[in-house]
Amino acid sequence: MFLRIENLLEPGEVKRLREIAANTRFVDGRATNPASTVKNNTQADTAEPGAQEASRLIMQAFGRSPEFTNFCFAELVAPPLLTKYAPGMTYGEHIDAAEIQVGRQRIRTDLSCTVFLNDPEAYEGGELDIRLQGHHLAIKGRPGEAVVYPSTTFHRVREVTKGERLVAITFIQSRVRDGVEREILFELGEFYAFEAENVSWENRQRLEFVLQNLKRRWLDR
Numbered sequence: 001m002f003l004r005i006e007n008l009l010e011p012g013e014v015k016r017l018r019e020i021a022a023n024t025r026f027v028d029g030r031a032t033n034p035a036s037t038v039k040n041n042t043q044a045d046t047a048e049p050g051a052q053e054a055s056r057l058i059m060q061a062f063g064r065s066p067e068f069t070n071f072c073f074a075e076l077v078a079p080p081l082l083t084k085y086a087p088g089m090t091y092g093e094h095i096d097a098a099e100i101q102v103g104r105q106r107i108r109t110d111l112s113c114t115v116f117l118n119d120p121e122a123y124e125g126g127e128l129d130i131r132l133q134g135h136h137l138a139i140k141g142r143p144g145e146a147v148v149y150p151s152t153t154f155h156r157v158r159e160v161t162k163g164e165r166l167v168a169i170t171f172i173q174s175r176v177r178d179g180v181e182r183e184i185l186f187e188l189g190e191f192y193a194f195e196a197e198n199v200s201w202e203n204r205q206r207l208e209f210v211l212q213n214l215k216r217r218w219l220d221r
């Protein structure tokens with residue numbers, strides 16, 4: 001299941017992230033995926049203070065987003081990494097590694113996330129293309145918008161043919177490892193949030209029984 005968060009970032013944050021991107025050193029994306037023969041992009045040098053400020057800013061936005069919180073059940077989130085595609089750059093179809101190392105921590109990638117930072121009109125091509133049972137979903141978000149998708153899917157970034165694609169990418173370890181269970185908890189949680197007050201106390205307790213006991217079964221801890 002997918003989540004699109006339209007206004008994850010405020011306009012001022014998008015502006016600051018673009019400024020950071022303009023003043024930060026970018027390195028070959030293969031730095032973190034040396035074995036990949038399809039990755040052809042650039043990413044912020046994580047040693048740069050700008051790269052760290054960018055990660056912090058986006059992490060804060062995740063923290064205040066109810067959609068992100070309720071959908072992901074995030075346990076660990078990798079520091080979001082600014083990523084740029086100039087004309088001719090692309091990231092061919094691939095599957096994200098099941099685990100990534102962040103410092104001493106290992107993060108299981110249950111969900112992948114792209115945060116869009118520049119105007120879709122500012123570049124041609126560059127759609128995030130996710131394969132779903134043989135169909136392709138092509139996504140090009142507005143500035144400040146995030147898309148969260150299961151890391152289990154084949155996906156790629158189509159070649160940028162004009163302009164520049166600027167995004168931040170990250171990976172999430174969820175407290176609910178199984179995607180179907182996560183989706184059930186999300187939908188039930190949404191129903192609870194919107195409707196629990198409209199049913200009788202007795203039925204609300206029934207709903208509570210189902211929701212709390214499914215969480216007991218499926219939350220890692």
Ligand SMILES: O=C(O)CCC(=O)C(=O)O
Binds near residue numbers: 083091114156
């Ligand atoms: O640039 C993107 O939107 C996604 C990049 C990607 O698939 C990855 O870093 O694994």
Ligand SMILES: [Fe+2]
Binds near residue numbers: 094095096112155
């Ligand atoms: Fe990927």
